Amino acid sequence: MKAYNFGSGFRAHMPKAIAAALVLGMATSGALAGDAPKDGVYADHIDWGVIMDLSGPTSSSQGVWTKGLQDYMAMLNENGGVGGRTVNVLAEDGRFNAANDKIAFDKLVSQTPVIALSGFGTSATQVALASEIRDGAVPVIGTYTPTKALSEPTSKMVYNGFCGYKQMADAGVGYMVEKLGLKNPKVMTVAIETAGGKDYADYVAAAVAKYGGTASSTTMKIAAVDVTPQVQQILAEKPDFITIYGIENTAILTMKTMQQYGLDTPGFGITYLGTKSVYNALGAEAGGNYSFISCFTPGGADESDGNKAMVSFADKAGHGDLASNINYVAGWVAGMTAETALKKVDGDLTRASLVSAIEGGFTVDPEGLAAPIVYTPEDHTGPQVLKMFGYDYAKETFVSYGDYADYEKYTK
Amino acid sequence: MTEPLLSVDSLDMRFGGIVALDHISLTAEKGAITALIGPNGAGKTTMFNCITGMYRPTSGSIRFAGREVAGRPAFEIARAGVARTFQNLALFPGLTVFENILCGAYLKGSSGLLQGALRSRRSRREEHEAEAEAWDILGFLGMEDLAASKPAELPYGQQKQVEFGRALMQKSQLVLLDEPMAGMSAGEKKAMSDLILRVRSDMGKSFLIVEHDIPVVMELSDKIVVLNFGRKIADGEPEAVRNDPKVIAAYIGGED
Amino acid sequence: MFAQVLFSGFALGSIYGLVALGFAVVFKATQVFNFAQGALAVCGAYFAVTAISILGLPFPLAILAMLAASALLGVIIHMTLIQPLSGRSMLAIIMVTIALSIVIRAVIEIIYGPQGRVLSTPLPTGVFIVGDLRMPKLHLTAAATSWVCMAAFGAFFRFTRVGLLMRATADRHEAAMAAGVNVNLMNRLAWAIGSVLAGIGGLFLGQLQIVSTELETIGLLALPAVVIGGLQSIPGAIVGGLLVGMIEQFSSSYISPKSTDIAIYGFLLLILLFRPWGLLGDQETGRV
Incomplete structure (x- = not known):
């Protein structure tokens, strides 16, 4: 009896409930559309995306790279972050499979939006997503694997972060x-x-x-x-x-x-x-x-400022054994590149303002962990000097x- | 009075809703040849499978040589002293005649297994003894010339003899023969009957035999148990069973 | 070049033959088409890594520990997975072995991580150079050990009572039972032997290459090997393994490294079309 009453009562109120839900939904989407979070920028933090193989045959290098980037961001956040916001890394696992990468990509573009993306360790993924990235709205700053398909000709949406082949x-x-x-x-x-x-x-x-x-x-x-x-x-x-x-x-x-x-x-x-x-x-x-x-100097191989800072932070983070790993250094330098790019933006931080702020080129100073990395409007090759x-x-x-x-x- | 070598008491065997054996009791005395007869589907082979542990009976008791064996694993019952042959022959096709017979000499426990694998001195001595015994049995069967043949190369009657030889190798007290004469010529049947009698007199073994050839059974057996549709309908000396009206009815009704 | 390729085909083929022999022993005894044979080889390699690199046992002791662990693994698989499923359809049991190989792989990756490991042993390294022919000592050791193992198990099946009873059990379960053979014990023994042979194969593969779960793909070459050689045939497994090694090395050197799978499985298809019981199999019972 009770259940029936509840049912009929609920049914009677249904039109109102639907209307309320609709209003609420519109209000929320309106807030999303009008406010920064669409681009992964919030009052107190910025979401930065990473798509890498955190499991599978390539994870032994790409997982370490991801830790390097995350540790750099952690150090950056300890020192106040970027423009009063901390940088939060959303890392998605591609599992050495372009299909997984595509799902992760769609997720970070719209579902849990990020300001920009790094990584893309699987070359097949870069080839598959090349046109979508180049014609899209989310810049890719600091790729792990450079491919011709994604990086040639030079695009304002793509900045390589690794020594080129x-x-x-x-x-x-x-x-x-x-x-x-x-x-x-x-x-x-x-x-x-x-x-x-x-x-x-x-x-x-x-x-x-x-x-x-x-x-x-x-x-x-x-x-x-x-x-x-x-x-x-x-x-x-x-x-x-x-x-x-x-x-x-x-x-x-x-x-x-x-x-x-x-x-x-x-x-x-x-x-x-x-x-x-x-x-x-x-x-x-x-x-x-x-x-x-x-193009990167492994941790402990010399005494540069950048090298010492990285080694001591890695020790603190419990990743001391990773600092000598070239992939960790590369992730760390990708973090430096992301920071430099974010700091180029004056005023409102959005995907669009980030893209236009770095379009004219920028230079990353890796403090000895690599030779200075110079991006010009014509050249996004990234680190070019190797030994x-x-x-x-x-x-x-x-x-x-x-x-x-x-x-x-x-x-x- | 001493306990019979084998005594089955109130044995039931059901497969789902089908009653294959319905409260059967029977005994096989030491040194005797007991026959189990009945029309097709009477439950004779099911009874063999229960006694030898191939089936686990639904209820009832099977005592062999003073020990309860119902529901024990087949290999344990075999080691306790029950050997058998199969209605449709169960030889090892990949093994020679000699090896087929040798397989009847089972290993004693898992220490035997380990010693056999490592070829300890004791196990090697046992191996020699077993091989000598297998040759004796081949000689007893008159099959020494065929030792290296594969079973498939022999005529049916001789294959049956090989299976019989393996059962003898098991040093068992009781041998269950499932239709030992099936598919044999009159001459082969005679030879098999003689062999069974010779084994009983020379080796002192007891037999439980399922056989369709009634005249042979009458001549060979000390006692006959008759099954029909899973029930025992007669049990006694050949002469008495032959004249039992229930047996006659079952055979006339059972055989088309 | 020809002699060089022949040599490496022989060396690797000998190891494949050993793993395939383990497969054939299990198949003959329990009629299980064991898709986990490759995973068992991987287990052997990781047992060796554990005993040598992690526990630091002296080499002979480490090998004994690895053999014991492999045997125990085979016994456990038989007791917990194969025996309870006996009498079920072949498909059900095949699915169990496939699932088992996936589980083994995942467990190893959880315990040891995805990174491959290097197995270093005191076995002689270096190379004999005869003219243009280079024969690494490790390859020679692996091939020689494989042949010794294959000969030893051949003799075991041929000349011992346990071997005889195992052959008998594989031939006909119910007859063996009636003859007093503990069929489950024999089958368990077959699984232990199959697992040990795979483990020894894994030990050498891991040493010649890297110990990683990818070794499974090499271990699984035992499957085409036994089908080519003849499912029910012990010598067939060895010949099949050798042939697979040769085909792999020759196709890869003379055609292209990408062609090996095509060559191996193409040859398998030819066998299945024209001689489905395999090169040394029995026409009556060995048809795939």
Whole structure:
């Protein structure tokens, strides 16, 4: 009886209830439309988005990068944030799958809106979302993986945050050719089967051609567990040196299998592959033949202000073991880039005002963690000066070979 | 009076709503050949499966050599001294005749397993003894020449003998034979009857036999138990059973 | 180049043969098409990492611990998953093994993290160079150990009573039961052996490469290996493993690394079309 009464009473009042809900809904959406939160800007904080692989095969590097960015923002917030607001990082997990990235992207554009995005570690995602990002309203500041599709031609919506593959290829090949005193060098690229891998192999081939040499390449799956055939190819072709594009596991596999077959061909990896875990896995013998090219200086490798500040904050945050990881440094510098970009805005902070404030270019000073990063209206390449690093097994620290200035000639 | 070697008491076996065995009691005396007969579907093989532990009876008791065995796992009942053959032959097709028979010599417990795997001295001695015994049984069956053959290469009658040989290898007190004469020629049946009698006299084993050939059963058995539709309708010496009106009715009604 | 490829095909194929042998033992005994065989190889590799790198046990002790853990894992899988499902459809049991492999993978990633690990052992490294042919000592050790294991288990099945009873049980369960064989114990033993063989394969794969859950894909090469060799055939599993290793290395060196899956599974299709019982299988019972 009671239930029935309640039911009829509710039904009688339904039109009023609907009307009330509608009014409430309109009021809310009106507030959303008229106020800043649409762009992720609130009275006390700013939401900044990150889309990276926090699980899956690439998470060992991309997860660390994300921690670097989050830690930098935490330090920034401790020091007062940006214009009285703290910066809150919303990190979405892409799980090495462009479909997940697309869902995360839509979410951060409209559902839980953010002022700007960083990351995009999966190159396939960048290719898939390139036109949507370039024609959209949310700027991408500090990409982890630069791809041609997203960054060429230069767009006011995209600012690369990582050493470019072209610069890695140019600086790495240039340094190796000079160090080994090679004429007509024979170089082989060992890459995983991704869009970025193909780009990189092309850049290496172009760089090698400048020295009158020949380049070839071989590929493996990202989940490769056996690279014997690839090493057989190295055995057969006998290159002067190899260059590796991939994830830590594939780099370790390549150098380790070469060692098993008694090959001591030197090799250098792309920036992402300059981690302690790679060197520890290889051991002193295979690791002695391995170096990596990077636009970022790992924590502890020198005594610059930026380096010291980063190492001490990482220690405080319980991430002391990550500070020497190049990915952490890259995330940290992406945080610096985000801060610099946000501080360029005078007056109301919106996506549109951010885009127009940085359109004319800006310069990030990484305080020694990298060479100064200069964005001009025509050039959003990001960090352009790289140098080679190795590892000192006795001291358990990275060793830098020369200064960034010595390498400028290779990338010009 | 001593307890019979096998005594089944008030055994019920139901599959869902179907009553396969309805309160059956029977005994098999030591040294005797007991036959279990009845029309198709009477429950004879079901009874075998209950006694040997292939089925877990719904209720009732099965005592063997003074021990309750109803519901025990098949391998335990086999080790307690009950061997059997199957209506449709259950040989190991991938093994030779010799190996088929050797399989009757089971391992003693899991320590036997470990010792067998590690080939300890004791297990190797046991292996030699078992192999010698398997040869004896092959000789007893007159099948030494066929030791290395695969069962499928032999005529049906000899395959039955191999299965019989495996049962002998088990050193059991009671051997259950499920239609040992099925599909045999008159000559083969005679040979099988002689073999059963020879095993009883030479090795002192007891038998429980399911068989359709009534004249052979009458000649061979000391006692006959008759089942029909899961019920026992007669139990006694061959002569008495042969003249039992219920048995005659069951056979006339049961066989088309 | 030919000799070099032949060598690595032989070395890797020997390991695949070992893992495939484990698969075949389990299949023969319990008719379970074990999709978790690759995951069992991964477990072996992680048991070795745990014993050697984490617990720091001396190498011989670590190997014993790893073998015991692998055997125990096989027994537990049989007791908790396979035995209770006996008599159910093959599809149901296949789904259980697939689920098991996914669970194993996830548990390992939770415990050890997604990052691959390096397994370092005192086994000889370095390389024998004969002319142009380079033979890494690790590959030689792996191949030799695989063949010793395969020969040892072959002898075990052929010449011991336990081996005989295992073959008998695999042939015909109810006959074995009636003959006093503890069929569950035999099947459990088969799972222990299958898991140990996979584990040894995983130990070597992990050492030649990196210990990561991706090793599962290599372990799963046991499946095409046994189908090619003949599902019911123990020598077939070994030959199948060897062939898969050869096909993989030759196609990848002479065609392209991307072609290996096509070559392996293309060959599998040919076998299924023209000789569905496998190269050494039994035409009557071994049809896939």
